[in-house]
Structures are given as structure tokens and as C-alpha cells.
Amino acid sequence: MIPRVLSIAGTDPTGGAGLHADLKAIAAAGGYGMGVVSSLVVQNTQGVQQVHTPEPEFLRAQLKAVSDDVVIDAVKIGMLADETSTQVVVEWLDEVLFSTHESEVPIIVDPVMVASSGDALADSVSHELLHRASIITPNLDELALLLHQPPAKNPDDMVKQAQELAQSTGSLVLAKGGHLPGKDKGNFLVGTSSVIAHAKSPQITTTASHGTGCSLSSALACRIANGDSLPDAVQWSTAWVREALEFGENLQVGHGNGPLDHFHRLRRQAQFSLQVPHSTISSPSRRQAVVPAAGPFTQQLWELAGDALDRFSQESIVPALMQGTLNAEQFHFYVEQDDYYLQVYSSVLARLSSLAPHEEERKMWAKAVTQTITVEQEMHREFPLPNIVEPSPLTLAYTDFLRAEVASDYVVGVAAILPCFWLYAQLSEYLPEEIKDDHPYKLWIETYRDEEFLCATAQALEVMEHQLTHASNAQREQARNAFVRACSLEADFFTQALLIDPR
Ligand SMILES: Nc1ncnc2c1ncn2[C@@H]1O[C@H](COP(=O)(O)OP(=O)(O)O)[C@@H](O)[C@H]1O
Numbered sequence: 001m002i003p004r005v006l007s008i009a010g011t012d013p014t015g016g017a018g019l020h021a022d023l024k025a026i027a028a029a030g031g032y033g034m035g036v037v038s039s040l041v042v043q044n045t046q047g048v049q050q051v052h053t054p055e056p057e058f059l060r061a062q063l064k065a066v067s068d069d070v071v072i073d074a075v076k077i078g079m080l081a082d083e084t085s086t087q088v089v090v091e092w093l094d095e096v097l098f099s100t101h102e103s104e105v106p107i108i109v110d111p112v113m114v115a116s117s118g119d120a121l122a123d124s125v126s127h128e129l130l131h132r133a134s135i136i137t138p139n140l141d142e143l144a145l146l147l148h149q150p151p152a153k154n155p156d157d158m159v160k161q162a163q164e165l166a167q168s169t170g171s172l173v174l175a176k177g178g179h180l181p182g183k184d185k186g187n188f189l190v191g192t193s194s195v196i197a198h199a200k201s202p203q204i205t206t207t208a209s210h211g212t213g214c215s216l217s218s219a220l221a222c223r224i225a226n227g228d229s230l231p232d233a234v235q236w237s238t239a240w241v242r243e244a245l246e247f248g249e250n251l252q253v254g255h256g257n258g259p260l261d262h263f264h265r266l267r268r269q270a271q272f273s274l275q276v277p278h279s280t281i282s283s284p285s286r287r288q289a290v291v292p293a294a295g296p297f298t299q300q301l302w303e304l305a306g307d308a309l310d311r312f313s314q315e316s317i318v319p320a321l322m323q324g325t326l327n328a329e330q331f332h333f334y335v336e337q338d339d340y341y342l343q344v345y346s347s348v349l350a351r352l353s354s355l356a357p358h359e360e361e362r363k364m365w366a367k368a369v370t371q372t373i374t375v376e377q378e379m380h381r382e383f384p385l386p387n388i389v390e391p392s393p394l395t396l397a398y399t400d401f402l403r404a405e406v407a408s409d410y411v412v413g414v415a416a417i418l419p420c421f422w423l424y425a426q427l428s429e430y431l432p433e434e435i436k437d438d439h440p441y442k443l444w445i446e447t448y449r450d451e452e453f454l455c456a457t458a459q460a461l462e463v464m465e466h467q468l469t470h471a472s473n474a475q476r477e478q479a480r481n482a483f484v485r486a487c488s489l490e491a492d493f494f495t496q497a498l499l500i501d502p503r
């Protein structure tokens with residue numbers, strides 16, 4: 001279940017704090033975020049300029065719109081600019097949320113009063129609201145203000161104050177150490193008589209700290225709704241905020257205290273998923289694909305094609321074929337093997353067409369069968385080929401591999417056939433600018449420009465991307481292996497003619 005978390009908060013047009021930060025934090029913590037606007041705040045990374053608080057009726061209507069329609073798994077309450085807004089929220093909690101939701105909904109109250117710029121956002125936070133919280137998340141100054149005491153100067157005093165607040169409200173208190181002097185900026189979850197959890201947050205020196213408090217309390221709400229234990233939820237949210245703080249400056253947002261990078265982990269994961277598994281191949285491709293990848297999965301395949309592509313373009317018959325210097329005997333051998341290959345290839349495409357889960361894909365593979373048969377017929381017209389071609393051991397290894405892979409699984413079969421489209425389409429990159437009339441292979445190499453084939457390659461890539469997006473991890477792994485093996489066989493296929501002894 002994906003936790004549905006409602007944030008009731010003010011806005012930040014620069015996206016770093018308030019409701020905007022909350023929604024990002026909830027998404028980063030794995031939930032679905034919803035937002036009710038309590039105040040419209042004109043602010044940026046340098047400070048707060050204006051606050052407009054809508055009529056209480058408008059706030060009430062927003063809350064009703066959400067709770068009439070959606071089961072809410074957790075609520076995070078941030079800025080409530082005045083007593084009237086607080087009253088509307090308290091009434092909604094009592095009359096709607098607590099009475100209509102069967103299980104207890106965690107309520108995380110972040111008692112927002114002052115922004116880090118020093119600007120006031122709310123006069124106070126009423127105890128009526130604090131009493132209804134499951135957890136209150138004050139920073140050092142907010143904790144002191146709520147207790148009418150001076151701010152604590154060390155973690156022990158902060159915990160003592162948190163305990164006092166827990167006793168006076170009956171709620172748990174997450175005392176946030178972001179403003180404590182010293183190297184640890186960690187957090188303590190405190191009950192009336194004990195510390196329930198402590199998460200360390202070794203100090204990061206950064207200017208990108210706008211919205212840390214909002215983000216932490218939203219992530220916490222989401223992890224609790226997700227079913228994490230309280231200590232786990234505190235650990236997760238603290239570690240995640242620290243990570244987001246660490247990379248916030250890269251975003252280069254604003255001239256003041258910029259925001260955290262809420263999605264840094266996601267960016268890293270995306271990068272990781274595009275990396276080449278070092279067990280399979282060493283050097284990622286340095287070439288731009290003539291037909292571009294259709295998304296991250298096919299982009300990863302392109303990276304995996306690196307070594308084979310280098311062999312294909314530099315060590316095979318390709319350079320000599322393009323320059324017209326390829327020995328006629330070797331060219332003939334290549335064409336014969338290609339003829340055999342195309343016969344098996346069209347039967348493999350036909351099998352893919354029969355296995356494809358969607359009509360569009362079925363039609364696409366079937367069209368590729370027709371195109372292949374047409375190419376084969378043209379070859380027979382242009383070149384004197386025997387009726388039965390004897391496949392070389394390498395050609396046989398390639399075609400047997402394709403037959404086996406397509407029989408094992410549709411997704412793996414598509415991955416196995418893909419290099420024949422993609423690497424072949426890449427040939428157009430190596431064509432000479434001008435093909436002279438006396439070029440012995442002019443007719444042959446001009447077909448490498450075939451628009452229809454490039455278009456079919458783009459479609460095959462779309463299919464691969466779609467299939468890998470919906471595949472299991474095991475299928476993806478098998479597909480990657482099949483693709484890498486097929487790239488290597490494709491490169492060998494184009495190289496084998498150089499191994500025969502030209503007369
Ligand atoms: N410089 C920092 N280094 C490491 N963690 C930090 C730092 N600043 C804030 N944090 C983390 O972010 C949390 C919230 O920040 P804090 O400044 O206390 O709240 P607020 O933004 O509400 O003022 C802290 O409790 C801590 O976990």
C-alpha cells in the first residue's frame with residue numbers, strides 16, 4: 001500500500017519549504033502526497049515578504065474535499081498563520097478525521113512559527129492543536145518558545161525540554177537538533193519519561209538548509225503511515241534529510257539559503273541503474289546511437305554494446321566494405337552467410353510476432369518479417385547465391401542462439417534480436433560522404449541508409465523499453481545478458497569473412 005499523506009501547510013513559490021517541500025518529501029519517502037493550503041506565502045530563499053491567509057471557509061472546504069474523497073493514512077500539519085485557521089483544523093480533526101477513520105491516523109504537527117530567515121510565519125501554536133498530535137516536531141527555538149523558556153544549549157537540555165512538552169501535551173516530541181551547537185545535529189524522539197529513539201546527523205556545512213524542518217516532519221509522517229516502527233521512521237527520515245542537505249547546493253536555487261535536494265537519492269538510483277554492470281562488459285560505448293535509445297533501459301543496453309560496437313566498426317569488414325577495398329571473395333562469403341542468417345532471422349521475427357502481448361507489437365514484428373523477406377529476394381536477384389547456403393560455425397552459433405532465446409521468453413527474445421536492428425542501423429554512420437559510381441559495393445552499402453529500416457529499429461527500441469519497464473528484475477538481467485551476447489555475435493558475424501583465405 002502506498003501511504004496517502006495529507007499536508008496542511010503554507011506555500012513557498014521557490015519550492016523549498018512549506019507545502020511544496022512537504023509534497024516532495026512525501027514522494028521521496030515513498031508516499032502519495034496531498035496538500036491543503038493554509039496560507040499563501042510570498043517568500044523565496046532570502047526571506048518572507050507577504051502572507052495571505054484565505055477565509056476559514058476556504059480552508060474548511062479544502063479539508064472537506066480531501067476527506068470526503070480519500071482515505072488518509074497520515075496528516076502533517078505545518079504553518080497555521082492564526083487562531084482561526086488552527087480552530088478550523090482542530091474541528092476537522094475532531095469531527096471528520098477522528099470520527100470517520102477506523103484506525104488511528106498519525107498526526108505530525110510541525111509548530112512553524114519563524115522561518116530560518118528570521119521572519120514570523122505564525123504568532124503561536126495552540127495547545128489545542130498540540131494535544132491532538134501524535135508527534136510534535138519543534139526545532140530548538142520553537143521548543144523553547146512553546147515552553148516560554150530560553151533555547152537549550154546542549155542535547156541533554158533539549159531532551160529535558162522535549163520531555164516537558166510531552167508531559168504538558170500528552171504527545172510524543174521529536175526534538176530537532178539542527179540548531180544545536182556542536183557536530184551532531186541529530187534528533188531525539190521523546191515521550192513523557194524516556195527517549196524512544198535517537199538518530200544522529202553529523203554536521204553538514206551547507207547554505208542549502210531551507211525547508212529542512214518541513215521536509216523532516218513530512219518524511220516522518222509518511223514512514224510512520226508506511227508501517228515503520230517509530231525508531232525506524234526517525235532513523236530513516238533523519239538520514240534522508242541529511243543526504244538531501246548534503247547535495248542541496250548542487251541545485252543552485254536562489255541567492256539565499258537554498259532548498260534541499262529532496263530527490264537526490266532518486267537521481268543516484270537512476271544513475272546507478274544506467275551504469276554498466278562491471279561483470280558483463282568493461283568500456284561503455286562512446287558513440288552516439290544513430291537511432292537513439294527509447295528510454296533509460298535501452299540507454300543502458302546501448303552502454304552495454306560498447307566493446308562489441310567498437311569491434312563491429314573497427315575490426316570487422318565494415319571499414320573495408322565502406323571504402324570499397326574489401327576482397328570480392330570475402331564479400332561473397334559475407335553475403336552468403338547473410339542470406340542464411342536472414343532466413344532464420346525472419347522465422348525468429350515471426351515467432352516474436354506470435355508471442356507479442358499487444359496487437360501493435362504483433363503487427364510491427366510481422367512487418368519486419370515482410371521487410372526481411374523482401375531484402376532476401378532482392379539479394380537473390382542481385383547476387384548469384386546457391387539455393388542452399390552452408391552456414392559457418394559462427395553463423396550457426398548466432399542463429400541457434402536467437403532461436404533458443406526467443407523460445408525462452410518474449411522479453412529476452414526481443415533483447416536478443418535487437419542488436420541486429422540497432423548495430424546494423426549504426427552502419428549508416430560509417431558511410432562515406434559520397435559514394436562514387438565505381439565503388440564496387442555501392443548498391444549494397446546504399447541500403448544502409450534505408451529509412452524504413454531505421455524506423456523499424458526505432459519501433460523495436462520502443463518495444464524493448466516498454467517490455468523492460470514492466471519486466472521483473474530476473475527478466476531484465478536475462479535480457480541484458482542476451483543483448484550483450486547478441487552484440488558480440490553480431491560483431492563476430494561481420495568479422496568472420498576476414499578470417500577466410502581470399503584467393
Ligand atoms: N547542518 C546540518 N547537518 C546535519 N543535519 C542537519 C543540519 N541542519 C539540519 N539538519 C537536520 O535537519 C533537521 C531539521 O533541521 P532544523 O534546523 O532543526 O529544523 P528547522 O528547519 O525546522 O529549523 C535536524 O534535526 C537535523 O536532523
Ligand SMILES: Cc1ncc(COP(=O)(O)OP(=O)(O)O)c(N)n1
Nearest residue numbers: 010011017018116210211212213214
Ligand atoms: C510556508 C512555510 N512553512 C514553513 C516554513 C519554515 O520551514 P522550515 O522547514 O522550518 O525551514 P526554514 O524556512 O526554517 O528553513 C516556511 N519557510 N514556509
